[in-house]
Amino acid sequence: MTAITAARRDTLGRRLAGRRDVALALGVLVVLTLVALAAPLIAPHDPVDQDLLHRLEGPSAAHWLGTDESGRDVLSRLLHGTRVSLGASLLAVSVATVCGVPLGLLAGYLGRGADLVLSRVADALLSIPGLVLAIAIATALGPSLTNAMIAVGVVYAPGFYRVARGATMTVRGQTYIQAAITTGCSTTRILWRHVLPNVGTPLIVKVFLTFGYAILAEASLSFLGLGVQPPLASWGSMLKRAVRYLEQEPMLVVLPGLVILVAVLAFNTVGDGLRDALARRDREPS
Template sequence: MSATTEQTAEPTGRLSTVRVLATNPVTVVSAVVLAAVVVVALLAPWVAPYGVNAVDVANALQPPSAAHWFGTDDLGRDLFSRVVVAARVSLQVAVVSVAFAFVVGVAVGVVSGYVGGVVDTVLMRVVDVMFAFPVLLLALAIVAILQPGMATTMLAIGIVYTPIFARVARASTLSVRNEPYVQVARTMGVSGRSILGRHVLPNITGPLIVQTSLSLAFAILSEAALSFLGLGIQPPAPSWGGMLFAAQGFLSQAWWMSVFPGAAIFVTVLAFNLLGDGLRDVLDPKQRTLIESRRRR
């Protein structure tokens, strides 16, 4: 009966992780905000009351009102509709670019950390060369070589964030490679591919999940920066960075043109960062032990 009570009070596995996350109100609010942004982005064509490129010069630079919740821009386009559709564009760019960086970076990092030797040295020197360039500067160079657009933006952001995932995956693999169960699998003649798939990858997912959340935030910032410079999403497609670029000539005349796209970037990036902090606390064994002990008390 005592064992049953203890098992009920401290559930294991996935449910326990969810409950620990739920004890942090900041993480819960961040998850709710991100869920709302994702839902709005997915339903953007139905949520937007006007066409994103519906020009109405007679109503240009109108302040927020019941007809136009976020006001209108210099061409009379509804800002609320453009901000909503731009959320879909920004999330699409962020998810695709981070997925590319995740797949390539994790593959490089795991192979480098597990094989070691010359392979590790060569791969890490390539990663170090990429790290030598600032993220935005390297992305600008890639976009300058290729033609600006959504596909180029995804590729550029994916490339510049690949070394980060490679470093995280390599460091985690090095800590797992010498564990007893990995050594036993090697002694039994298990192939390297099986060891990586069954023992290494499942045990390095925690840091990678946290890095993914943080990278999504920085990918949104990078896309906004490239679009602001005219090298990202090209007009007339809406993007938060492009909307900020269009608003810079009307800062004193139409404050709403810059406030609402900027607020969308701020809220989304902050929510991703706070969610990443919450996941880090839960997936870190030491931090999770402290959180669970406080919860029991």
């Protein structure tokens, strides 16, 4: 049965690219990332430059997507908002990863007491509605996007903890971990060199799926006024201000809403695609 694996040794990347929806979603993510990095270079106007003489105007040669209630260029605000929204989501996902993964590795590897204590804490965190906890933390720390997204990261940490712990528990029983012990590796070295590289793939899937949620969380918090503070723009804060002018200029709501939808969909599609591709690979006889 080794025969088949050897014969069809195609890479994960090739497999992902084979699915059209996943390829498209990956393309969207690449574009969004480039936009976030290059926003100051490609934005036609300063996103906070007000022009009260041209408020709530429709698309024109000067303002391709029109202007908002303060006469600011909507396209430029969307481009800069991409930077803010993705940056904020990245922060939340990073916090969740840094808090959740090492603890998950430790709990999964050591088992017993450490696992019991850490898992109870994770369960407690999970039992609180995520956004409510984030709002509570953000209120306590003061309204700033950084604080809010750190809070979101803490809320997502148990998810990473669980994935890391579960994957580690499977890996722990593998012979190569025992081989590492008999070779004389310390626990830190075993976790870092032998466990982490083999639990990486489910964690990457988790990162993509969580990124989608983080974008929604950022939008929600900013919509509630707990996120990005004016005059800076994120997709969520644009939505919040635009709702007031829904009847006069519906495009102001539709545009950021659409961008959020596309971004979240893209992250989820790539995450799902990765998971399916990995599941197929694992099912195959080795």
